[in-house]
Amino acid sequence: MITQDDGSAYSKPMLSTGFTKNKDAEALVMSNAVQMSEQLNMSIRTQTSVQNIDTEKQTILVDNETIEYSKLVLATGASPFKLKFVKPESDRIFSINDLDDYRAFRTASQGKKHVAIVGTGLIGCEYANDLLNGEYEVSLIGLSQHVLDTMLPPEASECVTKSLSDAGANFYFERSVVDIQETVDGVIVELDNGEKISADIAISAIGLAPNTKLASESGIETNKGITCDRSLETSAKNVYTLGDCAEVDGMVMLYVLPM
Ligand SMILES: Cc1cc2nc3c(=O)[nH]c(=O)nc-3n(C[C@H](O)[C@H](O)[C@H](O)COP(=O)(O)OP(=O)(O)OC[C@H]3O[C@@H](n4cnc5c(N)ncnc54)[C@H](O)[C@@H]3O)c2cc1C
Structure with a gap:
């Protein structure tokens, strides 16, 4: 898993309940990246941006390092207007x-x-x-x-x-x-x-706009979001998308449930 942020696991809807539940940002964190990586037995790269995807070679470019994938999921979220x-x-x-x-x-x-x-x-x-x-x-x-x-x-x-x-x-x-x-x-x-x-x-x-730049610059089809079919596969083979950045049947749903 590669993320631009610090990899803390938290529930995003809780960000608008902090005063009601008397929780600041630290109290909303359920586990940090190290704990999550141990719990899920996976490697997590934090504060790291994926710069490019080569959909032919099935590789991504991260910090000038090329990493191979067999399946890739784009869950890049959305950014506020x-x-x-x-x-x-x-x-x-x-x-x-x-x-x-x-x-x-x-x-x-x-x-x-x-x-x-x-x-x-x-x-x-x-x-x-x-x-x-x-x-x-x-x-x-x-x-x-x-x-x-x-x-x-x-x-x-x-x-x-x-x-x-x-x-x-x-x-x-x-x-x-x-x-x-x-x-x-x-x-x-x-x-x-x-x-x-x-x-x-x-x-x-x-409002928010889906983060589509990485996909579009890598030649993956985008519209309002990263377009995909009902199995969430994008125009590129073995590349999937979900969450706020995904567009399914012309719809972008910026909520937890459609993820
Ligand atoms: C205050 C608030 C309250 C909400 N309340 C509700 C609610 O009550 N009910 C509800 O259903 N929804 C709610 N939502 C919406 C819901 O939280 C989101 O729909 C959901 O969390 C989106 O998850 P996501 O994983 O798609 O995106 P995000 O959580 O935004 O994750 C995107 C990730 O992609 C990473 N990333 C992006 N680009 C790159 C790149 N190039 N390289 C590496 N990493 C990258 C980012 O660092 C980030 O980790 C709320 C949202 C907010 C902000």
Whole structure:
């Protein structure tokens, strides 16, 4: 197994339950790479990127070393869309999609009171709920009329909106964010109607794009995700894909269950 991160085993949905369950990033780790490698009797290379796949020779290029495979599984995940005005090195505006992101967010949230969340989809709502449980003030900004509008029928979506609102969430619906300025002690989120929301830190939860670059640069067919058939085999023989990066029957499903 080869991974770009530190190889810690954790349940990603737990990243949005940290305040509710009183667990920081370290407490969410179930086992580290060494323990997992012993448990599963496999070798795990951490902090390592696969640079290229040669689908004819059935090899991958890792740190200038060529490794042969008989079967290869691409489970490269997805990356958050970034708001174009957010600096990559920002320590006030966070996209949280892995344990390192969560660690940085938890550190920044210490001693803070008000979190602005851009995006009213699954991740935005999960963080709103968790932060409210952690007694933060929460402001949610979204393009739609209600939360989770692409996932739920209107009645259910209204119901979730009401529950979060009753728990104290402030909503800014049918609004887009045109800028987020970082000030000495916080952020100012500017909306398309000119309204400005002051908060201590912000979360950007505006969606994810499947990581297809490694596959496409290696000549494997991609569309929204890495395309595969119902047995999860890609256009390249003996190369399979699953998880957030996979596209099956034109669908990319960014949830645990379809994995
Ligand atoms: C906060 C949060 C809450 C969520 N809540 C839920 C929920 O309640 N229910 C639900 O169903 N889903 C939820 N999800 C979604 C779910 O967690 C994901 O769908 C799932 O974890 C994706 O797993 P994956 O293995 O495909 O991708 P990832 O977990 O992203 O793993 C991708 C791996 O690929 C590695 N990688 C990428 N490119 C390379 C390369 N070139 N070389 C080497 N390694 C590479 C990365 O280092 C990483 O280890 C949530 C997600 C988040 C962020």
